[in-house]
Amino acid sequence: MRVTRAGDVAAPPEEVWRLVTDPERLPAWWPGVQRVEEVTPATWTKVLRSPKGKAIRADYTRLEGRRPSRLVWRHEVSESPFERLLSESLVEFDLNAVDGGTRVAITARHRPRGFARFGWFQLRLAAVRQLDEALAGLQRVLGAA
Numbered sequence: 680m681r682v683t684r685a686g687d688v689a690a691p692p693e694e695v696w697r698l699v700t701d702p703e704r705l706p707a708w709w710p711g712v713q714r715v716e717e718v719t720p721a722t723w724t725k726v727l728r729s730p731k732g733k734a735i736r737a738d739y740t741r742l743e744g745r746r747p748s749r750l751v752w753r754h755e756v757s758e759s760p761f762e763r764l765l766s767e768s769l770v771e772f773d774l775n776a777v778d779g780g781t782r783v784a785i786t787a788r789h790r791p792r793g794f795a796r797f798g799w800f801q802l803r804l805a806a807v808r809q810l811d812e813a814l815a816g817l818q819r820v821l822g823a824a
């Protein structure tokens with residue numbers, strides 16, 4: 680399943696790049712992130728809060744980075760709470776200069792596992808909601824174009 684959402688922010692691509700490539704700044708703009716731990720240049724752990732208040736850890740690896748235009752993260756689903764739902768999960772960022780700022784396109788690519796393959800519609804709706812909230816977070820931090 681692939682979902683892409685795009686929007687404009689009022690900042691140049693280099694400024695957007697600095698924000699999206701800094702895992703420690705994720706709580707400011709990525710939905711549901713309470714804090715980030717164990718940050719290295721290539722890996723980090725997001726600590727999310729479930730609707731019931733439980734902390735959920737999600738490990739990520741930076742797969743690709745072409746400054747200042749393309750970034751790819753992989754959610755390490757193996758041996759995580761997400762393993763029963765997903766066999767693969769990637770997030771891709773494409774940044775392109777436009778008048779007054781940057782066009783940001785965020786793509787989520789999820790490969791559902793097991794019974795989740797039959798709930799693709801709910802998975803898609805959740806991905807759309809998450810990406811829309813991420814774009815709104817970027818616009819909140821960097822300004823809407």
